[in-house]
Amino acid sequence: MSAPQTRPLGIGVIGCGEIAQLMHLPIIHELPQLKIAALCDLSRSVLDGLGDHYGVAARYRDYHDLFRDPAVDAVVICTFDHGPVVRAAIEAGKHFIVEKPLAFTAQEARPLVAAATASGLTALVGYMKLYDPGYRLALEKIAAIGRPKMIQVHDFAGRFDRYQQLYTQLRGQDVDAALIKAGQQEVAGRVATMLGCGHTAYADLYMTLLMLGSHDLAVLRGAFGVAETVSYAQAVGPTHLMAVLGFADRVPALLEVAFGAQYEWWDEWMTVHGEADEVRIDFQNPYVRNAAAIVRLREAAGEGPSERILPGTPETAFRRQWQHFIACVRGEAMPLTPLQGGLDDLELAERIIKALPARALNEAAA
Ligand SMILES: NC(=O)c1ccc[n+]([C@@H]2O[C@H](COP(=O)([O-])OP(=O)(O)OC[C@H]3O[C@@H](n4cnc5c(N)ncnc54)[C@H](O)[C@@H]3O)[C@@H](O)[C@H]2O)c1
Structure with a gap:
């Protein structure tokens, strides 16, 4: 073997x-x-x-x-x-x-x-972000601040096209479009069956959670284990989700994931609020090589505040x-x-979507 x-x-x-x-x-x-x-x-x-x-x-x-x-x-x-x-x-x-x-x-x-x-x-x-030296460094800092009061994870992504054009890509025009479409429809059918009629209207939101947000679920799990509860979920838009999760020791996490924000910057971060200190990780666009996530520490320094920026060792998480x-x-x-972590994230994604109010397929996002 x-x-x-x-x-x-x-x-x-x-x-x-x-x-x-x-x-x-x-x-x-x-x-x-x-x-x-x-x-x-x-x-x-x-x-x-x-x-x-x-x-x-x-x-x-x-x-x-x-x-x-x-x-x-x-x-x-x-x-x-x-x-x-x-x-x-x-x-x-x-x-x-x-x-x-x-x-x-x-x-x-x-x-x-x-x-x-x-x-x-x-x-x-x-889940390459879990190998990012900035993320690994942040885990050490998070462990040092004790029980968090609150966690926030925010992922609005950014303009992929800005980074795609940094590279030469070969795209084939010789693949049967009907074959691709049939594969996508088959997947959509499997997802619709899992969501059930009350939640099929959220298929795009579920796919956003899988294709973009699964990184964020993994980042959370890597730091705090599997979420125990999903106490709130809101479809802000067809591909914009907000949810409140609960971790061990009743630590709450606010999760926000949206696809299509089109910002000129990459907007993906996790902030962990401790009793006295705060750790924030700013992730890089996944297509940027040799750039680790950046860690920001806010701490009490004597009678006043201090802020330190700790760039992770330059590295490509995929490497x-x-x-x-x-x-x-x-x-x-x-x-x-x-693979178990991938399954944990799929189960959580399903729990999040099913925490949304059931609605008919033709109802527009709130
Ligand atoms: N880790 C990350 O940050 C990250 C970033 C982008 C994409 N991804 C993941 O990577 C996967 C691919 O994404 P992508 O953006 O490269 O998509 P893509 O559409 O550019 O590439 C997919 C390729 O797979 C080929 N393909 C499809 N079905 C096939 C089959 N049955 N046999 C052989 N080839 C087949 C297609 O022809 C195509 O070239 C997705 O699952 C996506 O979630 C991960």
């Missing part, structure tokens, strides 16, 4: 779109312990462009074929619908990182978590995640972001 340590770990990249091209492929390419062993995408032109660029001959349009390739020791799953690919990876005995969210519903995710655990494979959810993955495969570390 564990790969030989003398040669680089052969990585198959499944889904060669934006996040694979901007982060995973360049990092796998540059880390000496890894080798891009195979590529898989629906687009032949993307496969050929990236295969030529990275010198990878093994190019597959069906991930089942990639899993039969003996040069592939492990995979990173960067498709839209992860569940079926995760299942195939476990069946093929390949270690893997699956991009967030682990799946679209907790019901889909539960058997995946059980199968991954039973397999003994290294299986990580790609740290890959280094951790290598250590896990070698048996030198235990997964920091195991």
